[in-house]
Amino acid sequence: MKSLWVMAAALGAALSLPAQAQDKVKLVDVIELSGAGAAAGTNWKNGADMAAADINAKGGILGKPVEIVHYDTQTNPGNTRAAVQRGIDEGAYAILGPIFSGPIGASMQISQRAEVAQIVGGEGAGFTKQGNPYIFRTSLSQTAAMPKIAKYLKDTVKAGSIAVVWVNNDFGKGGRDAILPELEKAGIKVAVDVSTEQGQADFTADAIKVKNANADAVFVYLNEEESARFLRAAKQQGIAKPMIGETTLLGAKVLELAGDAANGAKGHVGLSTDAPIPALQEFGKRYREKYGFASDHNGIKGYMAVFMVKWATERQKKLDKKGLADTLRGATIKASEEPGVLMDTVIEQNGDLDRESFLAEVVNGKQVINTTLPRIKP
Amino acid sequence: MSAPALQDAAASPPRAARRIDAALVALILGAVILWFAPVGMGRYGTYVLSLWLVMSIGVMGLNLTLGYAGQTSLAQAAFMGLGAYATAILTTKFGVSWYAAFGISGLLTFAVGLLLGFPALRVRTHYLAFVTLAFSTLVWLVLRNEQWLTGGTFGISNINRPEFFGIKLFGALEFHRFVVVVTLILSLALWWLIRSPWGRAFTALRENPVRAASLGIDTRAYTLLAFAIGSAYGGFAGALYAPLVEFIDPSPFALSQSFSLLLMVVAGGAGYLFGPFIGALLGVVLPEWLRFAGSLYLILFAAIVLALLVVCPQGVSGLAERGWNVLRRKSGGAR
Numbered sequence: 001m002k003s004l005w006v007m008a009a010a011l012g013a014a015l016s017l018p019a020q021a022q023d024k025v026k027l028v029d030v031i032e033l034s035g036a037g038a039a040a041g042t043n044w045k046n047g048a049d050m051a052a053a054d055i056n057a058k059g060g061i062l063g064k065p066v067e068i069v070h071y072d073t074q075t076n077p078g079n080t081r082a083a084v085q086r087g088i089d090e091g092a093y094a095i096l097g098p099i100f101s102g103p104i105g106a107s108m109q110i111s112q113r114a115e116v117a118q119i120v121g122g123e124g125a126g127f128t129k130q131g132n133p134y135i136f137r138t139s140l141s142q143t144a145a146m147p148k149i150a151k152y153l154k155d156t157v158k159a160g161s162i163a164v165v166w167v168n169n170d171f172g173k174g175g176r177d178a179i180l181p182e183l184e185k186a187g188i189k190v191a192v193d194v195s196t197e198q199g200q201a202d203f204t205a206d207a208i209k210v211k212n213a214n215a216d217a218v219f220v221y222l223n224e225e226e227s228a229r230f231l232r233a234a235k236q237q238g239i240a241k242p243m244i245g246e247t248t249l250l251g252a253k254v255l256e257l258a259g260d261a262a263n264g265a266k267g268h269v270g271l272s273t274d275a276p277i278p279a280l281q282e283f284g285k286r287y288r289e290k291y292g293f294a295s296d297h298n299g300i301k302g303y304m305a306v307f308m309v310k311w312a313t314e315r316q317k318k319l320d321k322k323g324l325a326d327t328l329r330g331a332t333i334k335a336s337e338e339p340g341v342l343m344d345t346v347i348e349q350n351g352d353l354d355r356e357s358f359l360a361e362v363v364n365g366k367q368v369i370n371t372t373l374p375r376i377k378p
Numbered sequence: 379m380s381a382p383a384l385q386d387a388a389a390s391p392p393r394a395a396r397r398i399d400a401a402l403v404a405l406i407l408g409a410v411i412l413w414f415a416p417v418g419m420g421r422y423g424t425y426v427l428s429l430w431l432v433m434s435i436g437v438m439g440l441n442l443t444l445g446y447a448g449q450t451s452l453a454q455a456a457f458m459g460l461g462a463y464a465t466a467i468l469t470t471k472f473g474v475s476w477y478a479a480f481g482i483s484g485l486l487t488f489a490v491g492l493l494l495g496f497p498a499l500r501v502r503t504h505y506l507a508f509v510t511l512a513f514s515t516l517v518w519l520v521l522r523n524e525q526w527l528t529g530g531t532f533g534i535s536n537i538n539r540p541e542f543f544g545i546k547l548f549g550a551l552e553f554h555r556f557v558v559v560v561t562l563i564l565s566l567a568l569w570w571l572i573r574s575p576w577g578r579a580f581t582a583l584r585e586n587p588v589r590a591a592s593l594g595i596d597t598r599a600y601t602l603l604a605f606a607i608g609s610a611y612g613g614f615a616g617a618l619y620a621p622l623v624e625f626i627d628p629s630p631f632a633l634s635q636s637f638s639l640l641l642m643v644v645a646g647g648a649g650y651l652f653g654p655f656i657g658a659l660l661g662v663v664l665p666e667w668l669r670f671a672g673s674l675y676l677i678l679f680a681a682i683v684l685a686l687l688v689v690c691p692q693g694v695s696g697l698a699e700r701g702w703n704v705l706r707r708k709s710g711g712a713r
Contacts, residue, residue, distance in 0.1 A: 034676055071669065072676070077533075078623050078630055082425055082666065085550075089420035105535050106625040126532055168522065170531040170627070 025066045025319065027052075027309065028087030029302075030107065031097040035075030036169075036198055039224055039253060040099045040298045044121050045070055046291050047302025048096055050283075051340060061310050062319065068306070073098050077106030088114045093313075094324055095119070096305050099298060101127060101170040108135050117325040119305040121298055123247075123270075124174040128350045134325050136308070136351040138301035140270045142178040144352065145246050148373055149219070149268050150182035152359060157242055157266075159216035161189040165206060165230060167222040169198045175221040175246065191215035200226055203233035210239060217242045220249050220265075224296070228257030235261040242266060250360050250367050252294035259365065266361040271297040271343075274367045275358050279335060279342045300342065307340030308333065346375065401569060401651050408655075409562040413555055421550040425622075428554045430655075430662045431561045432618045437642045437654035437661075438568055439611025444640070445648035446572065447604030448584030450503060453494065453510035454639045456517035457487045457609045459631025461616025463521060466534045466626055476540030476621065483617040484610045491609025495602040514633050521628040533627025537620045557618055564614060569651060571607070580604050584649075645683055647695025656694045660686075 029048055032041030052066040060066055069090070071083035080103035087095050088110060094117045098104055101124030108127060111118040112134045119136045120127075125143045127135060153159045162183065166172040176193075183190060192213035194206050207230065210218055218241055222230055227249050234243065245267040248254065252273070255262050269275070273284025273295055283303060287295040312327040313319060333345045346354040359371040412431070416424035440454040461483035468474040468482060497509045521528050528534070539547045540556070547553045571577050579600045582590035591597050620626050638661055646657020660683065668675040690697040 033673065070672075072673075074676075076630060077625055077627060078429065078619075081623055081625075082422060082429065085425050086422035089422040102531070102533055102625075102627040102629060105533060105627070106623055109536075109624060124532075130535070168531065170533075173531045 023064060025061045025064050025093050025309070025313070026091060027066060027068045027094055027096055027306065028083075028090065028092035029068050029070045029096040030073055030080055030083040030087060031070060032075045032099055032103070033070065033072035035073075036223075037073075037075040037098070037100045037103075040121070040296075041073075041075075041097070043296050043299035044097060044099060044302035044305075046287065047295060047299035047304075048306050050287060050290065051303045051306035054340065055306065055310055061313050062317070064319070066306065066310075068096070073103055075100055075103065077103050080104075080107045081110060083107075084110045084118070088116060092116060093319060093321060094309050096302070097121060099301075101174065104135075108132055111135075115322045115325070117309075117321070117328060119308055121301045121305075124170055125178055126174070128352050132351070133329060133349075136325075136328055136347060137353045138305050138308070139247075139297065139353065140355070140357060141352055142175050142246075144354070144376060145268060145270060145357070146175070146178040146182045147376075148357065149179060149244065149246055150186045150188070152268060153183070153188055153217060153219070153244060154186040156359070157217050157244060159188055159242075161191040161215040162244075163192045163194065163210045163213045163215040163218045163241075164190055165194045165196060165210060165218060165220050165222065167198055167200075167226055168195045169223075171223065172196075172198075172221055179219065179221070196222065196226065196230075198223065198226070201229065203230040204237070206230065207233040207237040207239060210234065211237050215241065217244050220245045222248065224248055224251060224253040225257065227251075227254045228262070231258040231261040231265065247271070247297050250362060251296040252367075253296050255362060255365055255367065256294070262362045263365065264362060267359070268373075269297075269358045269360045269367070269369070271300045272358060272360065272367060272369065273300065274360070275369050276372065277343060279339060283342060304341050304345070307338060307342075308345075310340060311338040346377075402566075404652070405562065405565055405569060409558050412558045416551055416554055424550040424554045426663060426666050428550075428557045428622055430658050431557050432615050432622055433639075433642070433662050434654050434658040435561055435564055435618065436612050436615035437639055437646065437658050438565065439608040439615070440639050440643050441608075441646075441648060441650075441654045441657075442568065442571075442580070442611065443605055443608030444643055445650070445653065446577065446580040446584060447601065447608075449601065449605055449608075450507045450640075451510045451605070451608070452507050452633065452636045452640065453514045453517070454608075454612045455631045455633070455635035456514040457491065457612030458616035458619060458635075458639075459517055459521055459628070460487050460490060461613030462620040462626050462631065463528055463534070463616070464613070465617040466537045466620045467527065469621075470534060470537055476538075476617075480614065480617040483613040487613025487616075488606045488610040491606035492602055494609070495605035510636075511633065514636050518628055518632050521631065529627070531627065533625060534620075535625045537624045537626065539621040539624070553622065557622070560614075560618060564611065565651075568611075572651065576600070576603070581649075641683065645686060645693050647693030647698075650693070650695035650699075653693060653695045660694070 031045050052068050056065045073080040080098055084107040095111050096119050099121035101122045104120050104122045104127050112132045117134050121138055123142050125141050166176040194209055220243055243265040247270045250269050273280055311333050312324050316323045316327045328347055330349050331347045333341045335344050343355050354375045357373045358369045360367050360369045436458050443449045443451050464483040464486050465479040468479040494513055539553050547556050579595045583600055587597055642657030642661040645660050647653035665679050668678050671678050
């Protein structure tokens with residue numbers, strides 16, 4: 001019985017948190033540092049840290065230094081919710097992350113109830129459609145990206161039929177559900193629809209299925225490691241049809257893991273350190289120098305997220321949490337005004353983004369951007 | 379792995395009665411403390427406390443299956459998933475009240491546990507673990523692939539919290555207190571069950587099934603019952619988990635979570651009434667506590683659990699009992 005008292009007291013002491021003074025801009029980054037999302041989350045975390053260092057080197061936001069606290073979510077919705085709640089209790093000015101849609105879905109009501117902006121890295125279509133005015137993206141959503149892919153397949157690749165390979169998690173299933181209607185609209189037939197598992201090691205059977213379908217092109221929508229494994233399996237099976245992807249397929253991590261199996265892969269890229277925008281290239285160079293590996297799109301997203309906070313705070317000229325979200329909603333952030341956002345970014349009322357994106361191809365193990373696509377609503 | 383706590387209780391009835399009453403008092407007192415504990419703790423602390431209690435219910439069920447009846451199950455998270463999804467679907471899609479959904483979740487998992495329990499009559503130990511492992515994977519696949527019903531990988535969001543006689547339980551503190559009450563009711567039920575002839579039969583089954591059968595215990599019925607009740611507790615835990623997190627997707631009910639629940643039973647002390655609370659404290663609250671260690675926190679957590687099980691294979695409860703016995707002997711000697 002005594003131990004129960006001690007337990008409760010210790011819990012109380014450990015879980016109650018000191019009040020925060022407003023002498024700094026406190027951002028709480030709730031992010032996947034272990035579990036299935038660790039690769040993406042680590043990139044994001046590094047990007048956010050780099051942004052904070054850059055801002056602090058120039059005197060902070062409104063003269064106050066930025067402090068970022070990272071809480072690992074283990075890529076688990078329940079833990080994410082606890083971490084966001086903790087961030088809110090600690091008086092976070094804004095919540096950054098997470099990236100996976102499930103954990104976003106589990107935690108976004110918390111920041112909404114507290115009227116604190118939550119700037120996430122998710123690309124899944126669903127979470128900006130729930131009328132939550134405090135959720136903001138840092139990249140295009142799947143619904144914004146997929147029409148661009150379908151158009152590319154029809155006009156550039158001139159594919160009449162396609163094999164779709166996707167990973168059966170919220171990311172892959174969301175992408176697949178978003179592209180199928182676009183393909184139908186473009187008159188492209190789906191020759192084979194291949195579902196794969198998160199963490200799958202052997203893609204030989206899937207590659208054979210794709211090969212036997214003999215489609216004009218293959219649309220690959222998998223997470224980083226899985227993309228690389230599929231590309232290798234496809235090469236082994238001698239699939240010569242063009243591999244088309246969206247952002248991840250052409251990402252730095254995939255190119256590193258797939259080696260020359262990635263050569264010839266092409267597709268649409270939302271964010272890339274190889275884009276013909278000096279600010280993005282400069283960011284990529286500095287990231288590589290600091291962390292020893294190339295940043296993927298999640299690193300860029302993490303960097304931008306912090307600068308979105310900076311821009312909106314300087315715009316409203318005060319540290320008002322609710323005002324931050326109000327300022328971000330519907331805003332247009334120009335890179336000429338705030339170089340840290342790296343690209344001109346339009347934030348829609350529901351938190352979706354609109355910005356330029358790119359078409360790229362992998363040549364000799366490097367991503368080469370060949371076309372810049374305009375915004376959806378220029 | 380399991381402790382013969384009840385064996386010596388049966389051997390000396392007067393002392394046993396006293397000890398069991400102490401357990402009852404501790405349960406009620408614990409509930410009172412937890413009722414007031416979150417005051418001044420903030421929503422995060424309250425949420426973690428609630429999560430701890432909800433997981434404790436799930437672990438209690440597995441403790442009955444494993445700790446008292448000696449059946450190794452790797453399906454407890456799947457039962458939690460069944461309960462959570464049943465509650466979420468009934469309340470969000472069909473407008474059923476949470477209380478009815480809670481009852482249905484318990485009945486459903488009881489029935490499924492009964493069905494799954496049948497192979498338990500034929501296989502034991504690691505063979506049973508394999509059967510339950512297959513079941514666990516099956517449930518996860520259904521949760522993920524039957525999108526029309528379960529929302530698939532996108533899960534079910536905006537799960538409402540229940541009302542209590544007109545009092546809305548949307549706030550963290552109100553819902554926490556509700557969870558405390560439900561946990562108390564469920565642990566009292568288990569406390570009663572364990573000290574009843576049924577509980578003794580479960581323990582007899584664990585210690586020596588042949589001997590239990592020779593004493594006239596219907597081993598088939600009791601094995602099934604232990605499994606089904608344990609599963610129903612998983613369902614109850616799930617029915618609370620859904621409105622606590624207000625969002626569910628298949629990932630918290632995957633096989634890895636079943637392993638984690640098993641770890642909580644063993645680390646807390648299998649076969650002890652308070653083992654599940656301590657085990658869930660280790661599994662849910664300890665990682666949150668260790669966050670001060672930054673990126674090393676999961677390594678630190680694993681090291682602590684590893685060290686604990688090496689030092690004390692009977693879990694924290696076993697360690698506490700050993701310590702208590704040593705103390706008692708010492709004070710007895712002084713007298």
